[in-house]
Amino acid sequence: MSDRIREKLQILADAAKYDVSCSSSGSNRQNKDKGLGNTGSGICHSYTEDGRCVSLLKILFSNVCIFDCSYCVSRRSNDVQRAAFTVQEVVDLTINFYRRNYIEGLFLSSGIFKSADHTMERMLQVVKKLRLEENFNGYIHLKTIPGASPELITEAGLYADRMSINLEMPTEAGLQRFAPEKNHQEVQKDLGIVRDRLIQLKDERKLIKSVPKFVPAGQTTQMVVGAADETDQDVILMADRHYKEFKLKRVYYSGYIPINQTDQALPAVGSAPPLLRENRLYQSDWLMRFYGFAATELVDDQHPNLDLDIDPKLSWALRHPEQFPIDINRADYVMILRVPGIGVRSAKKIIQARRFGKIHIDQLKRMGIAYSRAQHFIYCADSPHLPQDRTPSQIRQQILQSGQSKYTQQLSPQLGFGF
Numbered sequence: 001m002s003d004r005i006r007e008k009l010q011i012l013a014d015a016a017k018y019d020v021s022c023s024s025s026g027s028n029r030q031n032k033d034k035g036l037g038n039t040g041s042g043i044c045h046s047y048t049e050d051g052r053c054v055s056l057l058k059i060l061f062s063n064v065c066i067f068d069c070s071y072c073v074s075r076r077s078n079d080v081q082r083a084a085f086t087v088q089e090v091v092d093l094t095i096n097f098y099r100r101n102y103i104e105g106l107f108l109s110s111g112i113f114k115s116a117d118h119t120m121e122r123m124l125q126v127v128k129k130l131r132l133e134e135n136f137n138g139y140i141h142l143k144t145i146p147g148a149s150p151e152l153i154t155e156a157g158l159y160a161d162r163m164s165i166n167l168e169m170p171t172e173a174g175l176q177r178f179a180p181e182k183n184h185q186e187v188q189k190d191l192g193i194v195r196d197r198l199i200q201l202k203d204e205r206k207l208i209k210s211v212p213k214f215v216p217a218g219q220t221t222q223m224v225v226g227a228a229d230e231t232d233q234d235v236i237l238m239a240d241r242h243y244k245e246f247k248l249k250r251v252y253y254s255g256y257i258p259i260n261q262t263d264q265a266l267p268a269v270g271s272a273p274p275l276l277r278e279n280r281l282y283q284s285d286w287l288m289r290f291y292g293f294a295a296t297e298l299v300d301d302q303h304p305n306l307d308l309d310i311d312p313k314l315s316w317a318l319r320h321p322e323q324f325p326i327d328i329n330r331a332d333y334v335m336i337l338r339v340p341g342i343g344v345r346s347a348k349k350i351i352q353a354r355r356f357g358k359i360h361i362d363q364l365k366r367m368g369i370a371y372s373r374a375q376h377f378i379y380c381a382d383s384p385h386l387p388q389d390r391t392p393s394q395i396r397q398q399i400l401q402s403g404q405s406k407y408t409q410q411l412s413p414q415l416g417f418g419f
Contacts, residue, residue, distance in 0.1 A: 065111030069179035105139030116147035162217035174228030218249035226256035233299040240295035318392040341370030
């Protein structure tokens with residue numbers, strides 16, 4: 001690798017680290033004609049200490065940008081080293097890194113230089129060369145450039161495994177405040193192009209035997225959390241809307257990292273992003289996608305922000321004492337899933353096990369549930385009689401005293417929370 005390429009790689013890989021939407025799943029692109037790589041059912045990733053994915057060659061095509069978003073390190077007013085790859089340089093880096101077993105795929109984003117179409121055309125050339133000339137069958141995640149023409153976006157979807165485009169801010173007001181040259185409508189238009197094409201191809205598969213693959217791992221988006229004064233309710237409702245309307249695979253939440261010291265409107269949150277808040281948002285996201293919770297059950301006008309002391313599932317349970325305790329031997333699967341300390345796998349084990357007899361405490365513990373937490377919300381064949389007059393605040397205090405999560409213990413000293 002030449003010194004010039006090495007310098008470009010250092011600049012553009014460092015600038016790409018702020019984009020967290022780089023994990024993969026759902027793609028099944030297979031190796032063919034003795035090509036390179038195979039996505040299988042996704043790729044393996046490793047993570048840095050701050051939770052960023054590093055298993056892909058994760059780079060910007062260029063950090064030159066015509067926009068001046070306050071929260072972005074690549075904004076045009078920022079005094080940083082600028083660099084740009086050529087199409088062939090990105091192709092060569094990807095192939096050479098893959099052959100050395102450094103990576104299993106490519107995550108390619110870019111600042112917007114000249115125009116959206118000009119930038120998207122260069123990125124499209126990269127993925128086409130990899131697929132058609134290098135016969136590369138590894139995983140490719142391509143960022144959609146906001147405002148690019150529908151033809152370019154649709155063609156890119158034929159070669160990428162996953163595509164994503166960032167909402168940037170959870171609210172339109174926050175976006176106009178810190179990135180007035182952007183708007184949510186443009187992003188949603190591009191998300192709709194991919195969604196509509198996926199629906200069209202799904203319908204065609206019912207009639208036509210062979211249709212082209214199009215973004216087999218779906219599309220995602222990302223929001224910066226903590227730069228504006230949005231509530232968790234704003235964030236979660238925006239995510240919920242996009243899951244339903246655009247059939248997204250994931251919404252990523254990126255805690256704001258203070259990289260702009262000149263804009264006094266941006267919050268001064270020290271050197272660390274709000275990781276605990278970010279974690280609570282991911283937990284809420286998980287509850288919506290896999291546990292059947294509605295967004296309005298997790299946050300509402302009375303509780304616009306998530307509780308940082310306890311996870312969202314426990315918070316919901318404490319706010320609805322009328323729902324508990326439940327009989328673990330009689331309750332349905334949906335209600336068992338809502339018990340704090342019981343996950344999807346454990347809930348399925350409970351449903352299966354009780355077909356052969358009543359479930360006891362020792363069986364629940366062997367199933368892997370967090371019984372110290374769940375015991376306050378369930379009873380089974382040999383449950384002890386718990387005081388009937390305990391208030392939700394007493395249960396909350398007892399759970400907090402019995403043990404904090406490993407995650408909270410690790411982050412509390414760093415973030416200054418005295419739990």
